[in-house]
Amino acid sequence: MSTNAGPVYAGDEINALVLDPGTYTTRIGYSGDDFPKTIVPSLYAKDEDNSIHFDASLDYAKTKRQVLPILKDSLIEDWEGAVAQYRHYFDDVLKVDYEEQPILITEPVWGTTEYRQKLIETFYEEFNFPALYLAKTPSCVSFQQGRLTCLVVDIGHDSVSVTPVVDGICLLRNLMKTHYAGLFLNDQIKDTLVSSFSKLDLSPTYKIKTKTAVEYPLAAQYVARDLPESITESYDQTQQRRIFTEAKELLLETPEKRLNSSNAQQAAAYKEELKKEENERTMEAPLGQVFNTCLERFAWADLLFDPASYPFKDQSLADKYLPNSGELSLSSPYDDYRPIKRARKGETGPATPTPAPDSADPNKIRGLSQLVNHAISNIDIDLRTAIASTIIVTGGSSMIPQLNDRLNAELLSANPALKIKIHASGTSLERTTQAWMGGSVLASLGTFHQMWVSKAEYEEAGAERILTQRFR
Amino acid sequence: MSANDVLDVLNVQRDDLTQPAKKKARSEAAPAPKSGISRELYNLIGANTPPILVNMGNNRMKDRKLRVSPWTKMPFVPNERAGKAPTLHHWEKGAKELLMETSKDKPYYFDKFVVSVDIPEMVDEELFNQFMVEIKERQKQMAQKFKTSLHNKVEAQKANPLGASSALTVKKEDAPTVVKEEPTKDDSVKEASGETPLVSSNGKEPTELADQQETEAENKPLEAIDAMDVDEEEASGPLPWTYEETKLLFEFCKNFELKWFVINDRFPLKYGRSLEDLKEQFYAMCLMIMTHKSIGNPSLIDSLKAFLKPAEIERKHYLLNLLKRTPSEIAEESLLVIEARRFEIAAKKMLMERANLLSLLDLPQAALSVQQYQSSQGLGNLYSQLMIMDKNQRKKSQQKVLQMASDPVPPPIPVAASSLHKRDFQTHLQQYLSGYLKQQPQRPEDSAIQQLLSKKLTAKEEEAYGLFYHANERINPGVILRSTQRLSGLQQRQSVFRAVNNMLQELDIPTAGGTAWKPNMPTRKTMAKYDELTKAVVALLEVKKVKDKLEAEIELIKSQRELR
């Protein structure tokens, strides 16, 4: 620490590592940087001989090579893959000196106590870091934005989550989460392409050698590549995913209002209005078929706001997404057992922010606006105005054009007396790395360094104490 | 090869003597032995040394800058007292040995920011039980008091619907007292940790409450009371606070630094407490402990006493209703607010006018008047002002002479009262009064000037006194010297002006010289004449120019004709 500069911005660089594992990508870098050193897909390639590979190997077609996801729902599922991935990037890419640097790991708000314990213990065991810290993703985002009291709306890959943050601490009981996010969009796009563009060949790029561009209904003209035998399903799926991701980033645009409103006549009129030539966009499938979308691309973006109106045509996909209202029956790490249902008839509405579920229809499906709105209305009245005027929208899927405008309009009309303000930072790269950046800010603050937990302290104080009091 | 050689080759003669002596001295002082390419380059510059100082690297300042100050990667232990803290590494300025020495037993710089809130220690179980009995008693009393007071208000309101607003104000007083107390308490408890979410959110409430619609105020209290009834039953019902739970609460308050929203969020769900329950228990217990141990300052204890759960709940009810307003209600309300503002402004204006009038009536400003009119500018002001008044008054008096005769005589008003700086506030009445005073035959302080003015002057006298009536000229306030007066004849282009000046010199007319070109004796008459003269000269010059041009043209045409 330079004695002159230190006190001014309260920073003290200790070169900590910051790891932000997401379902779609994992971001690793050094604290104090404004961008992660590596952003890699949260996938690993596993060969027949159980050897694990990363980087270019993920895209290389090889006999019986599986490409597997490491996380699900922002939580590490495949520990073997996770440890291998982190080790690969720590050792081979960043060349980390374990003894000297602590590591800050971001975690979602919904991790169970067992999961968090496993995460910490795995890290102490597998890597030789002097200390570590678990930071909650919404807290990090709030730090990145410099707004310590806010509502963080994270529209990621596997989940949409809404978390109030007060003074940089997440309110666990007000958390809302659905799975109508990026992956859901992928599946919906696939569903639509398969059903309404039946002649479209959705083979991924790795299968072809050369191609000629043709207008859609025509059959694809291409030369196939010689491929090794028995390419696995998981590899093929991962490659195919790119088509949908590309479609998402290229075509989607949020319509101003719901496409399927209850008034059928109005809805039809609005759809008609959107069916203009200037709203048409084309995209080239890997095999060279150029197809044209117009209403579809609006409908896809509308999905996030109104998932109930777009049932899957493919039953297997429909089974994957059960109706989701965003309510979580979450027991916080502070509850050692499920609450006894006490007969509190006079539950004095505003005084108790504990969400009273819309018990009328527990299976109700909540779109983005309803989710945020519900979260706002569950917050203590003294906090509500502050929270509603600092809504931070983050996550890669929030980059769909006009998404913020639509969200803003719907929230305003639902809460006329509240001052609603949405804050979203500019580029798509920033939206996906916001949590990492917040972690980087945190880990380079001088006042933060007392928060690191060493293995010795962890063992002495016990998992429960550390989890509830330090990594809060 | 030196520069001289080059000059020699080029056959250029050079006279060394023309070099200034000073320069020579410098070039003699400089020569440091050079070698290699730098010498060759230096020679090319030659004896003709450039005016820049060429730094040849023998500068000590530069040497000092080049020395690198050492930075050392130092291990440190944040918050060492807590024990088991990890050892981290950062870079520090200074040599390793030195840093090792100094930092041996110095705590980490940022350790001083590790603070915790000051919360009274929880007592043992026996004392706790004793306290709980007392607390319950006190709460019952307070709740009862609050309820009856509320009921009374509602009753009063019902009996007298017009008095709704007064009931509202009473209520408003109630809620904010609680609100105000809280932040102070929080502050004093928290001390070091700056931000209090409670302060920020609560600080707004009184104003928000003020916006409350009266209709809501009429309906709500009853509901609130009902809610309280339920609440109270509960509080006295099955689950009173146990020792363990209270202890846990104190732990949470310490851990989460009294951030109530977070405490409420993390407090185990199994106890089923609301935010208000938590606050009530904590504050009450703190109060008991503090009075028991006789610690804590009296203001803190007072504010702790002031916390009342039903009042808190009621306040939140109000806020909630505030947020439930529909857009049309909001619009209507803002309209009302604007209207109210307008009334307020109008009232303020009226009050101000009245105050002005009053001050005019009873405040003679004698002290001011003498000072003010001693300078010549003051006199000028007074004069112009009197002239204006005179005009007004003559007009008015012609119309109102008859009415005035019957008016009672107002108290005398000093002239200064209606001096220029008060003109803005001059009301009709004021003008009328001053006009009326002019009519009075015996004025207490008739100045010589006024006497002079009241006399009818002959043209000759006017001349002698230098009096002049600016009939329809506009005059700027303040003193102007006639020599700097802007004559209309002098508003000319620079070139024309020069020609005019030449002409005047030719005519031998004396001017002040320089660029002023004004007469030496700028009396009014001379200035007028001078103005006339310049205008005439300008006109003449113009005519001459046109004439010259025409002549030249004629010449041209003639010559063309001849050529043909």
Ligand SMILES: Nc1ncnc2c1ncn2[C@@H]1O[C@H](COP(=O)(O)OP(=O)(O)OP(=O)(O)O)[C@@H](O)[C@H]1O
């Ligand atoms: N410009 C874009 N338009 C639409 N979607 C995008 C855009 N850029 C990225 N995405 C999508 O955003 C998602 C990735 O977002 P993000 O990186 O925030 O997720 P994550 O943090 O890895 O996952 P999670 O938060 O669910 O664990 C992917 O589904 C990706 O396709």
Ligand SMILES: [Mg+2]
């Ligand atoms: Mg994410």
